[in-house]
Amino acid sequence: MVIKHEMGHLPFEAEVSNFVKYGEENRITVMCDNALIQTTVPQGKISEVKKDGGVAIVQSYTFDFFNYAGIHRSVHLYTTPKxxxxxxxxxxxxxxxxxxxxxxxxxxxxxxxxxxxxxxxxxxxxxxxxxxxxxxxxxxxxxxxxxxxxxxxxxxxxxxxxxxxxxxxxxxxxxxxxxxxxxxxxxxxxxxxxxWNNSSFLINGRPVYFRGFGKHEDSD
Structure with missing residues (x-):
C-alpha cells in the first residue's frame, strides 16, 4: 500500500517514485470505503442486526442525502525536478x-x-x-x-x-x-x-451582504 487517507472532501497525494516501473505499463488501484462512524465526516453508525441467515451489517445516518462513495475528481500523475x-x-x-x-x-x-x-x-x-x-x-x-x-x-x-x-x-x-x-x-x-468589524464583513472597504449558499454535487 502506497498511502492511506481518511475523510473525504479534501485532496491528497503520495510520492510513488519507488513503486513505478519506468518504461512499463503501471496500474493504480484505489479502494474506497464509505462506512460512516462517529469520527467520520459526515457522521454515522454501523450496527449488527440479527437476521434469519445470521447477522447483517447495517449503516445508519441522519442526513438527508444518499451516502455516495468513490472518486469524483480527476486523478493526476505528475513529475517534479529533483x-x-x-x-x-x-x-x-x-x-x-x-x-x-x-x-x-x-x-x-x-x-x-x-x-x-x-x-x-x-x-x-x-x-x-x-x-x-x-x-x-x-x-x-x-x-x-x-x-x-x-x-x-x-x-x-x-x-x-x-x-x-x-x-x-x-x-x-x-x-x-x-x-x-x-x-x-x-x-x-x-x-x-x-x-471586518462588529457589524460588517468588507471586501476592499465595501460591505458584503451574505445571502447563504448551498449546492450539492448533483444540482443543476
Whole structure:
C-alpha cells in the first residue's frame, strides 16, 4: 500500500517514485470505503442486526442525502525536478492610490532543499490578463518576499464591480546561487483586502451582504 487517507472532501497525494516501473505499463488501484462512524465526516453508525441467515451489517445516518462513495475528481500523475517548489502561500492587500501588495512564502522540497537558505532564491514575475509584466522581484534568504502593483485591478465578487474576479498570473522561478533554473511554479492570484468589524464583513472597504449558499454535487 502506497498511502492511506481518511475523510473525504479534501485532496491528497503520495510520492510513488519507488513503486513505478519506468518504461512499463503501471496500474493504480484505489479502494474506497464509505462506512460512516462517529469520527467520520459526515457522521454515522454501523450496527449488527440479527437476521434469519445470521447477522447483517447495517449503516445508519441522519442526513438527508444518499451516502455516495468513490472518486469524483480527476486523478493526476505528475513529475517534479529533483529540487522543486512544493507550496506557495500568497496574501494580498490594497493600499491607497490604486496600489496593491502581494506577499508570498515559498516552501521547497527535494535534494537541495536542506542546503543553506542563501543557496536558493525565487525570482517572481506578475502578469496581467494581457500577458504584460506589471511587477517583479526576488525573494530574501528565507524564500519570502513582496510585490508592489501600481494601477492595480482589484479582485471583486460578482455584481460588485463591472469586471469581477480579476486574476493576475504569478510566476515563481527557483534558482540556485549560480543562477541555474531548478523549477517554475505558476498560479492565479487576486489582489484584495478583507476586513471586518462588529457589524460588517468588507471586501476592499465595501460591505458584503451574505445571502447563504448551498449546492450539492448533483444540482443543476
Amino acid at each position: 529540487t522543486f517548489i512544493e507550496e506557495v502561500e500568497v496574501t494580498s492587500n490594497l493600499a491607497e492610490k490604486s496600489v496593491g501588495h502581494i506577499y508570498y512564502k515559498v516552501k521547497v522540497s527535494g535534494t537541495a532543499s536542506n542546503e543553506a537558505d542563501s543557496a536558493l532564491q525565487i525570482h517572481v514575475q506578475l502578469y496581467n490578463k494581457e500577458g504584460v509584466v506589471v511587477a517583479n522581484g526576488t525573494s530574501n534568504g528565507d524564500l519570502n518576499g513582496a510585490l508592489e502593483v501600481k494601477k492595480v485591478k482589484p479582485w471583486w465578487p460578482y455584481l460588485m464591480h463591472p469586471e469581477p474576479g480579476y486574476l493576475y498570473q504569478m510566476e515563481l522561478l527557483l534558482y540556485t546561487a549560480d543562477n541555474t533554473l531548478l523549477d517554475v511554479y505558476r498560479l492565479k492570484v487576486g489582489i484584495r483586502t478583507l476586513t
